[in-house]
Amino acid sequence: MSANSSSPNGLGERLNLSLSRWKAKAGEMLDPMKELVERTACLVIGISEEIEMRQQDCDELATKLAWVMEQVLQKLAPESGGDRASEATAHIVLEALTTRASDIDTFLQSRSSKVQQLMSTKRAETIAKFVKDLDEMRLKFVEVRITNVSQQVAGLHSPSIPAKHPEIPSKPTVFFGRDELVATIVQLLLRDQACRIPLLGTGGIGKTSVAVTAINDDEVCAKYGRDILFCSCESTPSAEGIIQALAEALGLQYDSDARSSLFRYLRSRACFLLILDNLETAVYSEDGERVHQLLAEFAQLPGLSLIITMRGDLPPVGVEWEEFDTLRTLSLSSAHRIWSQIARKKDKKLDELLGRLDGLPLAIRLMAHQGKYFTPTQLLVSYEKSAAKLMKNPVRSSFSP
Numbered sequence: 001m002s003a004n005s006s007s008p009n010g011l012g013e014r015l016n017l018s019l020s021r022w023k024a025k026a027g028e029m030l031d032p033m034k035e036l037v038e039r040t041a042c043l044v045i046g047i048s049e050e051i052e053m054r055q056q057d058c059d060e061l062a063t064k065l066a067w068v069m070e071q072v073l074q075k076l077a078p079e080s081g082g083d084r085a086s087e088a089t090a091h092i093v094l095e096a097l098t099t100r101a102s103d104i105d106t107f108l109q110s111r112s113s114k115v116q117q118l119m120s121t122k123r124a125e126t127i128a129k130f131v132k133d134l135d136e137m138r139l140k141f142v143e144v145r146i147t148n149v150s151q152q153v154a155g156l157h158s159p160s161i162p163a164k165h166p167e168i169p170s171k172p173t174v175f176f177g178r179d180e181l182v183a184t185i186v187q188l189l190l191r192d193q194a195c196r197i198p199l200l201g202t203g204g205i206g207k208t209s210v211a212v213t214a215i216n217d218d219e220v221c222a223k224y225g226r227d228i229l230f231c232s233c234e235s236t237p238s239a240e241g242i243i244q245a246l247a248e249a250l251g252l253q254y255d256s257d258a259r260s261s262l263f264r265y266l267r268s269r270a271c272f273l274l275i276l277d278n279l280e281t282a283v284y285s286e287d288g289e290r291v292h293q294l295l296a297e298f299a300q301l302p303g304l305s306l307i308i309t310m311r312g313d314l315p316p317v318g319v320e321w322e323e324f325d326t327l328r329t330l331s332l333s334s335a336h337r338i339w340s341q342i343a344r345k346k347d348k349k350l351d352e353l354l355g356r357l358d359g360l361p362l363a364i365r366l367m368a369h370q371g372k373y374f375t376p377t378q379l380l381v382s383y384e385k386s387a388a389k390l391m392k393n394p395v396r397s398s399f400s401p
Contacts, residue, residue: 061127061131061134064135065104067138067373068093068137068138069097071093071138072090072093096133100133100134103130104130135378138374168228168230168275170212171212171216172209172212174338174342175209175213176334176337177331178206178209178213181327182210182214182217185197185210185214185307186214186219188322189214189215189223189224189305190220190223194301194302194304194305195306196305196306196319196320196321196322197305197307197321197322198315198321198322198324199309199327200310200312200324200326201326201328202311204362204363205327205360205362206327206361206362207277207310207327208277210309211307211309212230214307215228215273215275220273223271224271224273227269227271228275229274230275230277231246231249231275231276231277232277233278233282234277234278236281237282238290239287239290239291239293239294240258240290243259243262243294246262247262252265266303266304269303272303272305273305274304274305275307275308275309276306276307276308277309278309279291279308279310280312283310283316291316292317295319296318298319299319299320313326329359329360330359330361331359332351332359335357336354338361338365339368342371343369343371344371344372345372345374345375345376346371346375346376347375347376349375349380350376352380353367353376353379353383356380356383356384
C-alpha cells in the first residue's frame, strides 16, 4: 500500500510485524527509548486497527445498499415477468430504501473532521443502525425466496433438464449422503442383463441427482457410450408425448408413426440406457394407462436398461422392477457437508435451521446459497415467517400419488 493511499486496511498488521522485527533486533535490554518506541507503536497500531474497523463498517454499508438496490431493480424490471409476491416485496423495500438512503446521505454530508468521523462512537452506532435496517430489507427478499423453496419442497417439481439432444446432464457438483445407493445402481447397470430401476420419493429428495450421478460413472459411460438417453417428462403428460420426445432426441426420421421408428431403433441397440425423469407427470395423468403400457413395452426390450424417477412410494405396475426403497432424507452430517461446500456463514442456529429443512437435499442446497449472504439465525427467522404464511395458504399438488 502506498503512502498516499486513503485506506488504512492492513496497516495495523504491517506495523505489528515491523514492531516485532524491531524488538527482535533491539534485544532484551531495557532503556527509556525502547519503552517509548514500544508504547508509541502500540498506540499507533491501536488507532490504525480502530480506523480500519470503522472503514470496514462503511464498506459493509455500501455493499448492502448496493445489494438491496440491485434486488429492487431485478424484481421491478419491465421485462422481468416476476411473480406478484416478489414485485410487492420490491415495492415495500423500495419505499423503505428511499427513506433510509436519504438518511444515510444526510449523515454522510454532515461536516466533521475525518478523525472525528472515524473514531466517533455515535457514528459507529448510527452506521450499525443503518446496517441493521438494510439487513431487514435484504431479508424481505430472502423470505420470498424461501417461500418459493418451501413451495417446491411441498410438491412442485424441482428444476429439470429438457432432453433436446442425446447428451446426458452433468453430475451435480454438490452431492453427499447417497454414495451407497449410487454404487448399487452402478453395479446393476454394469451387469450383463438389462435392469429396471425405480427411484421414488417426495419432491426435492434428490431422485434426479442420484440418477444423474450414477449415469455419469466412468464405467457406465464406457459400457453404454452414446447409447444413454436422459428425458425429462415433467411437461410430457402422455405416452405419445414421451415417444415423440424420445424420437426427436435421438434424431429419428418418421412420418406419422414415431412409435415404430423408436422401437425399431431401440431393438437395434444391443445395450441402451434410458432415463425417464419426473415420470409422475405422465403416470398420474389422464393418459396414465397408456403410459403404463408403454413402460411394459420398454421392459420387453432385452437390451434396454430403464431408470425412472417419480414422486410416490410405488412404481408403475406392469414392469418387473429392481427392489429399491423410497429415498430417505439426508442425515444431519450430510446436510452439514452440503452447507459447508456452498455457504460461507455459520452460527449456533445452523443445526436448528438444517433440521427445519427435513433432510431434503433441494431445500438444503437452495438455503445454503442464501447462507452465502445471511447467517443461519437470520435465515431461520425468515424461514419461520415463510412457513407461517404457507400454513395459512397451503400449496396444493396437482396430483396425489
